[in-house]
Amino acid sequence: MKLQNLAIVIVATLLPACTSTSQPAAHPGLPDTGRPALHAVSDARLRQLMDQINGLMFDRFKTEPDIDRERRNYALKMADAADKLGSAVDVILSRLPALNLNPDEQTAFHALAGKLRAQATILNTQAKLNHIDAIEPTLEQITATCSSCHSLFRKFGN
Known part of the structure; x- marks a missing residue:
């Protein structure tokens, strides 16, 4: 019985402290207007999220100048790669000496290497002039030249 009375006294003492009528502390940075500030906090966060979503949605719709700038950058990178390809011909x-080719095979090897160098030069020029539509067919020709050379001479290097 004594334990039950002690529990009642403790609850009776603590209950008024839990039922305080004072306002909860306002959100930092928001004025205390006496009205709930939660809506203002949520509203600001929702606006921030909506701005982020709008940015993500509409950034993917680039303007024509943006698209042209990206094409020029792409073309300059392609020109640089074509220049390096031309240098790789050397x-x-x-x-060639390590392949131990006969004179006819050496002639074919030189012809394919020269063709690759010429195609790389054409690709470089097309890219520098921003002739984007001409690049893909030239790349296909380069791939065909590489494939021809590989099918003829790869076995000699291994």
């Missing part, structure tokens, strides 16, 4: 030709 490395390819340096492998």
Whole structure:
């Protein structure tokens, strides 16, 4: 019985402290208007999220100047790669002595290397002039030249 009375006294003492009529602290940065500030906090966060969503949605719809700028950057990167491909022909030709080719095979090897260098030069020019539509057919020709050379001479290098 004593334990039950002690529990009642403790609850009676703590109950008024739990039922305080004071206002909860306002959200930091918001004025205390006496009205709930939760809506203002939610409203600001919702606006921020909506702005982010709108940005993500409409950033993917680029303007024509943005698209042209990206094409020019793409073309300059393609021109640089084509220039490096042309330089790689010298490395390819340096492998010729290790292949031990007969004179006819050496002639074919030189012809394909020269063709690759010429195609790389054409690709470089097309890219620098921003002739984007001409690049894909030239890349297909380069791929065909590489494939021809590989099918004829790869077995010699291994």
